[in-house]
Amino acid sequence: MTPQELADHIRSAVMAAISTGQLTLSQADIPLEIVVERPKNLDHGDWATNIAMQLGKKAGLNPRAAAEILQPFLAQLPGVVEVDIAGPGFINLRLSAASQGELALDIIAKGNAFGRGNKLAGKKINVEFISANPTGPLHLGHTRWAAVGDAIARVLEAEGAQSSREFYVNDLGVQMDKFGASVKAAALGETIAEDGYHGAYIPELAEQVVLQNPEIVNLPEPERTDAFRDAAYALQLVDQKRVLDNFNTHFDVWYSEKSLHTSGAVERGFEKLKSQGHMFIEGGATWLRTSDFDDDKDRVLVKADGALTYFASDTAYYVDKRNRGFDLCIYLLGADHHGYVNRLRAVAACAGDDPDENIQILIGQMVKMLKNGEEVRLSKRAGNIITLEDLVDEVGVDAARYSLIRYPVESPLVLDLDLLVSSTNDNPVYYVQYAHARIASVIRNAAELGLIPANTSDWDPKTFDPAELSDAREGALLGLLADYPRVVASAAELREPHRIARYIEEVATSYHSFYASCRVLPQGDEPVTARNISRLWLCGATCQVIFNGLELLGVSAPERM
RNA sequence: GCCCGCGUAGCUCAGUGGAUAGAGCGUCUGCCUCCGGAGCAGAAGGUCGAAGGUUCGAUUCCUUUCGCGGGCACCA
Incomplete structure (x- = not known):
């Protein structure tokens, strides 16, 4: 019996x-x-329910009295063997082993779909994250958003939403120009301007650009500067895509800021805002009256000199997302951008949308890193960076993703690189993956012994007797597995994929505990019993839940390690 | 100055108003003739930064306060 079914029974x-x-x-x-x-x-x-505490007041009873009235009704429910009232009015229910055990059958029947729900069915959600300037490699700060953003999209999909991962490319503006100028200077053997980019990757990029197009150095100015910028940018973007693909984060859309301006999206955005009546002109500049909606001050869209602000792009981009049919636009931003929250919400309101419904901004705290016990300072322009690729090279995709997703984004994260690199057994990802590999191994052995087919989809439900799973540890494990759909639903609703990680760690712990005291396979010449087979079903169900959970995090579930 | 986040065990951190506040690491004690010991069982370790408030009930919500980090632009 699933907790959902139990809840329905309690209602009756x-x-x-x-x-x-x-x-x-x-x-x-x-x-x-x-x-x-x-x-x-x-x-x-x-299982426990607080229903008596919720109903007590409304019924004019104290919670315990309400619980006592409900007790006999609950005791008659199918599968319920014990009903206790505890503390202020909790009702504790104990299920029969048979009723609890049926869940293993359900999990294996549903397979990869177990845990998926439909709370967000029909919703089209845009998830924008990273959106780094294409002026250098992605560094550790971006890596957190790469892992978490992708996991959020996966979790939303698990709850029925249609999500799109989007990367906004800031391919316009002075940073791009400085970047291009830096690469050109490196190619020509000139000194790079002080406010330019000084990373070691700049000369390498310069070399590649010249290799691709040796004639570039002979172009007249200003074409030469532009050509360097465009070529270096293209190479850098390809590199970011390669690194992210390698990191198991695949974007559906790479949205160019420049294209907002060439496609007419900016004009369409302005039209929308104007029609809603929140634009005005003052001091030669065009403004958006964001202060109508909780922003500290109004924001400039078009400067007095006629140039568009970055904010203009932001507004156009938001309107464009909505025009593309997204019901909700989620932004993952670093804590250094928290000042943007109110103004972005105000943009939504100025466009006639409901900021609580159509836009959501998640602010993530920074990642700090310790190396040799000291904090590593990150500075892209000084070239002192640890890149996403470096991290993956050192600890692997799975460990990197997992250790970044496992914490709520609003808490600052300190990664001790030495710990992550040197003693990987500290990392919970190995604990979880080990549990999966261990189960896979047991099932492999069982199949070799001819106890059961190798593939769970070929298992015959008639061989499973839930009443055989009567050990307290088996009950604990089954109950935990039953909770998985609820964990997925809350992770999706709260946009908190770390809940999945914490949950599968508990499953792994519970499995190891079961495994240590409940022998699964027969020893030596012992005959094969219904208990052996039923325990294999429990192993299969556990394996499936860990697999499904890891998949939502984009982390592999190895059969062997 | 104003705004946001954080403060929970020695360390790194979980904890969607509920029961005796949890985990990993570290420390200590046990467990490998047999399914993967990357594991299990147990011990020690807490003024949930502080003070008020709301509530039957607060680590959780509100106010004040202390400490740490981050942010304030006709920059991008």
């Missing part, structure tokens, strides 16, 4: 209590969603 028990007149409540007093949770302490039972 509440209604039965109402119909007998023991509870004076109306239908509307029953919460839409009845909370069924795993108790922190499993001695309390398999």
Whole structure:
């Protein structure tokens, strides 16, 4: 029985209590969603509900009295073997092994789809992240967003949304020009301007640009400067795509800022804002009255000299996303951009949208890094950077992604590189992957012994007897597995994929504990029993849940390691 | 000055108003003749920065305050 099914049963028990007149409540007093949770302490039972505490007040009873009224109704529910009232009014339920065990069947039948839901079905969501200037390699700061942004998109999809990963390319403006000038200077053997880019990658880029097009150095100015900029930019963008693909983060759209200006999107954006009545002209500049909507001050769209501001691009970009049919635009921004939150929300409001409905800005704290016990200072222009690629080379894609996703983004993250590099067994990703590989190995052995087919999809449900899974550790593991769909749903709703990571760590712990005390395969010449086979089903179900969880994080689930 | 985030075990950190606040690392004690020991069982370790408030109930929500980090533009 899934917790959802249990919740439905509890609802019917509440209604039965109402119909007998023991509870004076109306239908509307029953919460839409009845909370069924795993108790922190499993001695309390398999599942707990706070329904009596929610209903008590409405029924004019104290929570414990309400719980006592409900108790006999709950005790009659199918699969429920014990109902306890505890503390202020919690109702603890214990399920029969058979009822609890059926879940393993369900998980294996659903396979990769187990845990997926439809809470966000029909929603089209744009997830924009990284959006780094294409003026250098992606560094560690970007890496957190690469991992988390991609995982958010995966989790949203798991809950039925249609998501699009989008990278906004700032291919316009003075940073691009400085970047181009720096590459040109390096190619011509000149000194790079002080406010230019000084990373070691600049001379390498210069070499590649000249190699691709030796004639470039002979071009007249200003064409030569532009040519260097465009060629270097193109190479850099290709490199970013390569690195991100390698990192298992695949963008659906690379959106060029320049194209906003050439496609007429800026004009369309301005039209939209003007039609909503929030644009005005003052001091020769064109403004957006963002202060109508919680922004500290109004923002300039077109400067007095006629040039567009960066903010103009932002507004046009937002309107363009909405025009492309996205119901919700999610932005992942670094803490250094938190000042943009109110103005971006105001843009949505100025465009006639609901900022709480159509736009969501997630602010992530910075990643700090320790090396040799000291903080590594990141500075792209000084060339003192640790790139995404460096990190992957040192610790691998799985460990890098996992260690970045495992923490909520609003908490600052300190990665001790030495620890991550030297003693990888500290990293929880190995703990989880090990559990998966270990289960895969048990199933492999079972298949070789002829106990069961190698592929879970070929397993015969008739060979499974849920009543055989009566050990407390088996119950604990099953209950935890049953909770997975709820974890996915909350990760999607809260945009917090780290919950998946924390959850599968618990599953791994629970499995190891089960494995240590419940022998799965027969030893020596022992006959094969229904218990062996039923335990294999539990192994298969656990393996599936870990696999599904890791997949939502973009981390591999190895069969062997 | 104003705005945002953080403050939980020695360290790094989980914890969507609920029960005795959790995990990993580190420290200590046990467990490999047999399914993967990258594992398991247990011990020690806490004024949830502080003070008020709301609530049947606060680590969680509100106010004040202290400490740390980040941000303020007709820059990009």
